[in-house]
Amino acid sequence: MIVTLKANAPPEAVEFVVEQARRFAGVQPRVHRFVGQGGSVAEVHLIGDTQKVPEQLFADLPGVRRVVRVSHKYRVIGRHGRGEAEVGFEYNGVRFDESSVVLCAGLCAVDTPEHVEIMMRELARNGLNCTRMGAYKPRTSPYDFQGLGRDCLPWVFESAGRHGVKVIAMEICDARQMDEILAALDLCGGATGVMLQIGTRNAQNFELLKQAGQQARLPVLFKRGMGITLEESLNAVEYVASEGQPNVVFCLRGVKSHLGEPHRNLVDFAHVPVLRAQTRLPVCVDPSHSVGRLRIVPDGLPEIFHAAGQGVLVGASMVLVDFHPDPHHALCDGPQALTMDWLPRFKNYLERVRACYEGILASDLPLKPENRRDLA
Numbered sequence: 001m002i003v004t005l006k007a008n009a010p011p012e013a014v015e016f017v018v019e020q021a022r023r024f025a026g027v028q029p030r031v032h033r034f035v036g037q038g039g040s041v042a043e044v045h046l047i048g049d050t051q052k053v054p055e056q057l058f059a060d061l062p063g064v065r066r067v068v069r070v071s072h073k074y075r076v077i078g079r080h081g082r083g084e085a086e087v088g089f090e091y092n093g094v095r096f097d098e099s100s101v102v103l104c105a106g107l108c109a110v111d112t113p114e115h116v117e118i119m120m121r122e123l124a125r126n127g128l129n130c131t132r133m134g135a136y137k138p139r140t141s142p143y144d145f146q147g148l149g150r151d152c153l154p155w156v157f158e159s160a161g162r163h164g165v166k167v168i169a170m171e172i173c174d175a176r177q178m179d180e181i182l183a184a185l186d187l188c189g190g191a192t193g194v195m196l197q198i199g200t201r202n203a204q205n206f207e208l209l210k211q212a213g214q215q216a217r218l219p220v221l222f223k224r225g226m227g228i229t230l231e232e233s234l235n236a237v238e239y240v241a242s243e244g245q246p247n248v249v250f251c252l253r254g255v256k257s258h259l260g261e262p263h264r265n266l267v268d269f270a271h272v273p274v275l276r277a278q279t280r281l282p283v284c285v286d287p288s289h290s291v292g293r294l295r296i297v298p299d300g301l302p303e304i305f306h307a308a309g310q311g312v313l314v315g316a317s318m319v320l321v322d323f324h325p326d327p328h329h330a331l332c333d334g335p336q337a338l339t340m341d342w343l344p345r346f347k348n349y350l351e352r353v354r355a356c357y358e359g360i361l362a363s364d365l366p367l368k369p370e371n372r373r374d375l376a
């Protein structure tokens, strides 16, 4: 059972709900907090045998907005009737929610200070303040470039800070790497921020998921497991959220299809609306790791544009995409990187697709809330 308090409810109101919950044997209350657009929202989750707990008792308590009975599934990340204002979060001055699209363009893997500098400079020039920079690379072959690791963190963070880049999506494969990132952020005086990326290869690394959930400072970008069901991936995110870190973005990046060609992975962006209906997580799409190559189709646009557009047209709130100033010399995933000259065009393309989606929402096409019930 989830007891949601009104936005900015006083701590005493939350404590009172917790006290009442403790009166029921076998029930454990756990407090979660979300910072939505309307302010801070506290939820008290009643875990255990809640069958005999009357909903009305909690609904009548001061400061309580809603009581919902949920199955154990997706308790923290599930939508459970939560409104739009409870989707997403703010981190380091950047909002990740359904009201806009955050473009997170950057290097798949950090290689040289010059390339990092060019990337950051071009982001700033295009009015962008989020990026991706892989320092720790989980590679299929042990003989491939494994990333520069913690050694590159000081100059990557310094360059980001100097160019006003606020959030860097950075993959971790191990909890020690998380500590290295936190230490490097402290050393650079919080010049920038990091969103911890859990890659597809670690989608069911439950210890890593729990450890990412136990730290409160950095949000998490979870990439869908490439060979597991969507339900399994959502349960994996619940590991992060239930440990205490509710600020997670769910990233679709294609799934293995065993068919190989033409794309590296089968593009799964039609699942964006599924995730939006089931969860309160902002949804990201990664057209680079799903399409896996830079091919320009007869209309003059790269396939990666079209794939990203598919996600944005159905309400994705973030796009993670590989760029590189010199893809031929990139040490990881060069063939799928867009060159810098595509950056303003990619930004413009996403703005146009988003405007198209907003136009559809503002038209008379969507059903009005009062007519939706039968079709849910």
Ligand code: PEP
Binding pocket: 108, 134, 171, 198, 199, 200, 201, 223, 253, 289
């Ligand atoms: C990446 O984003 O660099 C990456 C390795 O992605 P994925 O985990 O989706 O393969």
Ligand code: MN
Binding pocket: 108, 289, 332, 333
């Ligand atoms: Mn990559």
